[in-house]
Every structure is written in structure tokens, then in C-alpha cells.
Amino acid sequence: MSYENYKTAMETAKSLRYYTTAGGRSDESLQKSEDLLDIKFSAQYRDFNKHYGYLSFFGCEIFGADPEDLEIAEGNSVACALSERRDYGLPSFLLPIYNFDDGCMAYLDHSSLNEAGEPRVVMMEYTGSGYELVKVLDEDFGDFVLHLVREAEETPDG
Template identity: 35%
Template sequence: MSVETYQKAKQIIQINGDMAEFIGGQTNELIKLAEEELGMKFTGLYLDYLQTFGAGNFGAQEIYGIINDNFENSSVPDAIWYTLTERKEMNLPNNLLVIYDTGSEELFCLDFNQLNGKEPRVVSFVPGIELEKQRYDVIANDFGDFLLDLVMQEVQL
């Protein structure tokens, strides 16, 4: 379980505030609205990220979350808008939530069908590849490990 890795990432972000540009924590009401829109329930580490940071970037790393309640007319780093768009345009499965775009071919998603305890694993999804040919490579055991890895990439530059 990586509550510890998530807390470490959160601490590094807060210590290096000059590198952080986040929307700010979102309300439980807005988070519930997003869950209803997507048909999924956020838990644990990612829920805390939404409540603490909302969405934004640390250095060059843009971590998607919730910006506002306009899920249809938004842009990155809005995970809800991006996920809904990918569902329509690229047949993204309903169990995936896009949280990061690599800038190349892959999107990194929380996979609510692959849980590590109660935490969804972070997997890759390649738009344009047929669903039965997707590999869903595990990028991180959970959001905490994923976030710490991104944060460490930035502070070690």
C-alpha cells in the first residue's frame, strides 16, 4: 500500500510550492457530480488528491483531476472532460479514468477494474488500438506510487 508514497509526494509538492500550479482542492459536492457523470466512485489516494489539489501541474508534469462542473466544455488538466471525450472518440472503456497524457501515444489511467487493495492501478491505454489488442500495462500499483514517481522526476532535474 502506498499511502506513505502518496504522503511523501504530497509533502514534496507542498515544500516546492514554486513548482506547483494547481487549481486547488475541490468540494465533495463537485467530486460527487464528477463521479455521477462518469459512473465511478473515487476512493483513497486519488480522492485525497482531488480534495487537496484538484488538478494541475508540478513542474512539467500535468496531473489531471477536476477543474469545475463544466465536464462537456473543458480542457486539460480536466480528467472528467478528457475521459468523457476519450470514451466518445476512442472507445475508452468505462472502468478507466484518464489522469495523465504522456505526450506520445499513451494515456495513463486509473483502472477501477484492477484494484490493489482498494486503490486502482495506473495502466496505459493507447488510443487507436482495438480494445481486444490493448495491453493495459501496469504503470504503477496505485496513484500514490505514480504521483511520487512524477514528482521525483521534477525535483531531480
């Protein structure tokens, strides 16, 4: 529930198997993403995109924001959000960041910000008629990534 948890998660992820990032995005690219989505990125998600752009490790894939490639939604929060908004009516305050591959996804919920202005992370499922909250996962992006990192650390060969 702090910027420190985000920094710890990102540093720890470097030691995990199959660690990959996209190398970061420019301020102009981030602004274009925000404009396309009509969402202001929080400090943690902005830093994540500026320095990493995307994160993958040991079977986990945290979506980055790439406004230049809107054809492929997997791994790209901008393309995924725009596609889900158009095709399924995804509320504009939700930003997809992780696919659980079981019909549920994790979203940054910009309708619920903590004291630091960070959106909570929620698990949502599309029911055919709309999006249903499955559960609140974490208070913010850093806590969510830290939980994924800790789970991977505990997995053999993680």
C-alpha cells in the same frame, strides 16, 4: 503502494519548480464527478481532488476532476474521460490522469484494485480500433505521483 507514498508525493511536489494546484473541490463537486463517470473515486484520488483539484509541476500535469467545465479535456479527468468514451470507446473503468504527450496516457484502472481499494495506474495507447495496454505503471495513484515527483527532483532545475 500506500497512502503514505501519496502524502509524501504531495508534500514533496510543493518544493518543485512551477508547482500549481487548483485549490481543491467540494464534496458536492466530487459526487457530481463520480455520478457523471459512474466511478467511485478511491481514497487517494478523492483526497487529491478535495485538497488540490489538479497538480502541475516542472512539465508534469496530473488531471483533477472538474464536473463544471466539460468543454476542455486537458487537465480534467472528467471531461477527458467523457470525451474519450464518446469519441473513441474508452472503457468506463479507465480514468485518465496524465498525458505523456507521445500518444499514450496514464489511467486509473478501476478494473484492478489493490487490497486498499486503490486502482492500479496503467499506460494505454489508442490504436485507432481501441485501447491497448502498453504497461502497468504503478500499484496506485500515490506511487505514480511519487515517481513523477522523484524524476522531477533528479532533473536539473527541477
